Amino acid sequence: xxxxxxxxxxxxxxxxxxxxxxxxxxxxxxxxxxxxxxxxxxxxxxxxxxxxxxxxxxxxxxxxxxxxxxxxxxxxxxxxxxxxxxxxxxxxxxxxxxxxxxxxxxxxxxxxxxxxxxxxxxxxxxxxxxxxxxxxxxxxxxxxxxxxxxxxxxxxxxxxxxxxxxxxxxxxxxxxxxxxxxxxxxxxxxxxxxxxxxxxxxxxxxxxxxxxxxxxxxxxxxxxxxxxxxxxxxxxxxxxxxxxxxxxxxxxxxxxxxxxxxxxxxxxxxxxxxxxxxxxxxxxxxxxxxxxxxxxxxxxxxxxxxxxxxxxxxxxxxxxxxxxxxxxxxxxxxxxxxxxxxxxxxxxxxxxxxxxxxxxxxxxxxxxxxxxxxxxxxxxxxxxxxxxxxxxxxxxxxxxxxxxxxxxxxxxxxxxxxxxxxxxxxxxxxxxxxxxxxxxxxxxxxxxxxxxxxxxx
Amino acid sequence: xxxxxxxxxxxxxxxxxxxxxxxxxxxxxxxxxxxxxxxxxxxxxxxxxxxxxxxxxxxxxxxxxxxxxxxxxxxxxxxxxxxxxxxxxxxxxxxxxxxxxxx
Numbered sequence: 012x013x014x015x016x017x018x019x020x021x022x023x024x025x026x027x028x029x030x031x032x033x034x035x036x037x038x039x040x041x042x043x044x045x046x047x048x049x050x051x052x053x054x055x056x057x058x059x060x061x062x063x064x065x066x067x068x069x070x071x072x073x074x075x076x077x078x079x080x081x082x083x084x085x086x087x088x089x090x091x092x093x094x095x096x097x098x099x100x101x102x103x104x105x106x107x108x109x110x111x112x113x114x115x116x117x118x119x120x121x122x123x124x125x126x127x128x129x130x131x132x133x134x135x136x137x138x139x140x141x142x143x144x145x146x147x148x149x150x151x152x153x154x155x156x157x158x159x160x161x162x163x164x165x166x167x168x169x170x171x172x173x174x175x176x177x178x179x180x181x182x183x184x185x186x187x188x189x190x191x192x193x194x195x196x197x198x199x200x201x202x203x204x205x206x207x208x209x210x211x212x213x214x215x216x217x218x219x220x221x222x223x224x225x226x227x228x229x230x231x232x233x234x235x236x237x238x239x240x241x242x243x244x245x246x247x248x249x250x251x252x253x254x255x256x257x258x259x260x261x262x263x264x265x266x267x268x269x270x271x272x273x274x275x276x277x278x279x280x281x282x283x284x285x286x287x288x289x290x291x292x293x294x295x296x297x298x299x300x301x302x303x304x305x306x307x308x309x310x311x312x313x314x315x316x317x318x319x320x321x322x323x324x325x326x327x328x329x330x331x332x333x334x335x336x337x338x339x340x341x342x343x344x345x346x347x348x349x350x351x352x353x354x355x356x357x358x359x360x361x362x363x364x365x366x367x368x369x370x371x372x373x374x375x376x377x378x379x380x381x382x383x384x385x386x387x388x389x390x391x392x393x394x395x396x397x398x399x400x401x402x403x404x405x406x407x408x409x410x411x412x413x414x415x416x417x418x419x420x421x422x423x424x425x426x427x428x429x430x431x432x433x434x435x436x437x438x439x440x441x442x443x444x445x446x447x448x449x450x451x452x453x454x455x456x457x458x459x460x461x462x463x464x465x466x467x468x
Numbered sequence: 469x470x471x472x473x474x475x476x477x478x479x480x481x482x483x484x485x486x487x488x489x490x491x492x493x494x495x496x497x498x499x500x501x502x503x504x505x506x507x508x509x510x511x512x513x514x515x516x517x518x519x520x521x522x523x524x525x526x527x528x529x530x531x532x533x534x535x536x537x538x539x540x541x542x543x544x545x546x547x548x549x550x551x552x553x554x555x556x557x558x559x560x561x562x563x564x565x566x567x568x569x570x571x
Contacts, residue, residue, distance in 0.1 A: 334486040349483040
């Protein structure tokens, strides 16, 4: 964890981003921080003086909240997210708002209206997404921790692509109040860190029951940092066969096997398991998430939020505002969701996807009930791909979430932790744990961090 | 299942989106490619799935009846160019003239 004068941190980020090697990680940077951090650095608060970057779909008072959309360019929220209030109470300083796929819909941060974020490990490649700006900001060393959000893997996947730690909590652990809604039954705020402990410390700070979010669950905030030192002796780590298909890249498979071997040497018991309905995860997710998005994004009508495109009557105004304000991927998902929910197709798509979701959840419950403490899988099927490679092929883009979406459908916690590199690009290993057991992901993640990762070519 | 251009236009109207000819063709192609993938859900055996599609097994929490003050909310008068008697003063919607409004 890095503490420093936040005003210096912002100056450093501004200078780095203005240069030829800039990453386009931020949409806005704080302007008025003089004195904000200096008084806090020596304070007792858990994050006193720690600069934190925040994904730009989490509402802040001091900075605009754009969601990476033309439609919300410059939009100022009249209230701030509970997570931001908790950050400030913990002494942290928000140094800026990070780039993201528009309304968090994407897996590469290329659908942002403010341009793609570049991967610090190779600037011709994507950061992953949708929280790509936050992942890049941590990977580049601008900040040691950052908030992101997940609906289908948007913290874990960019964490894997950028070589940092990404921690997605159990659904209901962190208040969604002030997180701009995409698919409300899956959206969760998550944490990035340079280390497992940094991510754990940040998640601890923003967790807890919030009466302002009806889906917030009344459980005590977890103590995660302590878990990092507990080791994995005696833990049963399940290895689901569906997440290691024959088609998996051999280099990634090799790094996963090496990481499993390290866990075994550290005292964990490895056990093969099966999650048979995970094969339905991508089709299920790409019905349910767009269906919820089509409803949630109906609020952007040119009246209440952001820009308005004038037209002859109110219906034409709605259409003109939405058609020019939303980008291609957002329109695609709104269309898909509207179709899936429309008369005659509801049972075939939405009803069926809800059933598949129940089965995916049941698979996890059965495996965890059988005595498995955590699951270990690759976070992504590939390393970071070149900018532009998949932007015109939505199905190919969606496949980069194939190993992460199940945790969102089931509501369980998950972490991506760096386990090595392949041709100079980071590879992430994913740890999944039962509902409310973020501490187990921290134990396993810290054990992997403590033993050196591999490289492959 | 697949969709044709007419169906895509119908969905666009429902979604309050306007698509030009190029966008319409591209959207039709994209939706068909996604729907082809989504059709994998057809392989689910009906007998094998919970009949109510219920996924949320965890106990939900009831919000208390207590009124909770929303923290750190800006004074609404600071957010709008015009604010009067506790209301935002806004331009009339398209097609409505200010004179009609005041009559």
